[in-house]
Amino acid sequence: MSHLLLSSDLTGTIEQPAWYFDAAHENRWIMLDLLLMTQGWRRFAWSDILAGTIPPINYPVERGLSLTGRVVRPNGKDIGGKVNLNFMVVKKDSTRDFLLGESDETGNFGAYDLNFTDTTLVRIQGVKGRANRDLVIRLDQLLLPTVTMTKVPYNPVEFQRDELAEFMKRASEYLAMERQIRRNGEVLLNAVTVKAKKYVERDSRVIYSNPDASVKFTTLNSAGRQTILDVIQGQIPGVQVTGSGFQARVQIRGAVNFSGPVAPLFVLDGMPTDLQGVINIPVSDVDRVDVLKGASAAIYGSRGGGGVISVLTKRGAPDYDFTNDVTPGTLLAKLPGYAPVREFYSPQYDVKKPEHSGAPDRQPDYRATLFWAPMIQTDAEGKASVSFFTSDARNNIRFRAEGVTVNGMPGVGQGVVSVE
Incomplete structure (x- = not known):
């Protein structure tokens, strides 16, 4: 109450503002007049009030959450006209809200009076012309406030200085009661040994257990390489890569028959394909490459007679987060909503x-x-x-x-x- 009626409108620091609202002080009204005459009102000018001048409202009353932002070109310049927008708000309970609208001539847009709790996924897509490659959507709410945490051995409690002794007394009594309860209910258990195997979630894209060799794609071994074969070249014993770039060819040692060398079977995220189906995949999209030789490749039947090269991409992984995808003209963002009712x-x-x-x-x-x-x-x-x-x-x-x-x-x- 002291902040709403006093501190918020006066400049400077007010010592003990609640003192002026305590009825126990008989001279508080006189002191309040002296305070107002000393520090004075600085929030408005009396000439404007007497003239009936009303200041413009910069922040209208909000009846819900708002999503505001702007659609611009990749270089940050004006998009040049209105843009049709589609909003999809995916709530915590998987329910979805769909909104349609458009921006103004300069690309500014806003969706108001929204209602969602906890962390919510928001998808905004802009449509202008036949393609959306020249659209970049920006939200104003992506700058989250910082949070400062103080680690203490107990939950912070506010109390007056003269109440410290009483608080410490009650806290000691409570701890003593808790210790006595634990002493009365304690039971000494015999030694228990738990044996179990570590559960490893199986990748549904592969039908084999362990490959004969595997190459994990990282920024170190894939930087500057054009194709997948350029990355695995010289990394796997028995796998010979000839040529470079899109003209490269691969052969697994020992994969021959009466007609000569047998080309390996290429598998992309569990689906059989050919060399051209994997050589055009950007190396940045690949998670790893597994190689099966001889008996290990027999699980694929006669098709695996020349060995198997299994390419596993990042997008095909079961735990891949599609919210990290950057699609032209589309924005995916996780925004905080209202705190759930407790x-x-x-x-x-x-x-x-x-x-x-x-x-x-x-x-x-x-x-x-x-x-x-x-x-x-x-x-x-x-x-x-x-x-x-x-x-x-x-x-x-x-x-x-x-x-x-x-x-x-x-x-x-x-x-x-x-x-x-």
């Missing part, structure tokens, strides 16, 4: 546990925070009631209520209840 936990001691559960009716309760309600609606007289269970600590309970009227006026109330 309910403050409050034990219900009037509900008895079943007798056969074996657990005690309830454990000692020394909670620091007993009750919290985010939305309490009063009646026409301004009254409302709440109920909750206290803890086992026989001390005073501090409560604080904060609210706002339908006209926007804030209010704060606090007090103390004694538990006997």
Whole structure:
């Protein structure tokens, strides 16, 4: 309340702003007048108020989440006209919302009053003319706020300096009760040995267990290479690559019959193909190349008589994330939405546990925070009631209520209840 009614409109630092709203101080109104005359109002000019000049509204009231951005050319310049846009919002529960619209003449667009929670996948596609290669979609919300975390051995709790001794006393009692509960319920178990094999998820693209040789494609061994054969050349014993570039040929040693050398079988992500089907694949799209020789290649039948060269791409992997694909005229982004609704936990001691559960009716309760309600609606007289269970600590309970009227006026109330 002190921030909304005082600190937000005054310049400089105000020492103890809540002091001016405490009814226990009889001279607070005089001191408040002195404060206002000293620091003064700087948010507006009285001449504008008397003249009836209303400042422009730069940030309109938002009734939901907004997605705003701009469509530009790859060089960042104006796209030159309106662009048709398709929006797809994939929510956490897999439900989807589809929106259609268009940008203005300069490429700016906006989708307003959206409602989604948690991390949500947003897909925006622009359509202009016959092709979308000259479109780049940018979102304004991709700059996420930074978060600062402080590691402490307990959950941070705010309290007054004179309450420190009482807080430490109650915390010590709670820890002592927890230790006693663990001592009473402890059971010494005999040694247990668990034996299991590490589970390795099988790649559905391959029908063999272990290849005779494998080459993992990295930026070091594939940099500057034109084709897949250029990368595996000299990397696998018994695999001979002649030529270079798109004119290269490959032969696996020992793959011959009465007619002469037998060409190997090429397999692309589990599907049989030929040399031309794999030689045009960019090396940056390949994850690894497996080679099967002799008896290992027999799993492919007579087609594998000359050996098998299995090309596995990154896109074909079962765990490939298609959201990383960059498609011309399309933007995929993961945006944070509203936080999911969570309910403050409050034990219900009037509900008895079943007798056969074996657990005690309830454990000692020394909670620091007993009750919290985010939305309490009063009646026409301004009254409302709440109920909750206290803890086992026989001390005073501090409560604080904060609210706002339908006209926007804030209010704060606090007090103390004694538990006997």
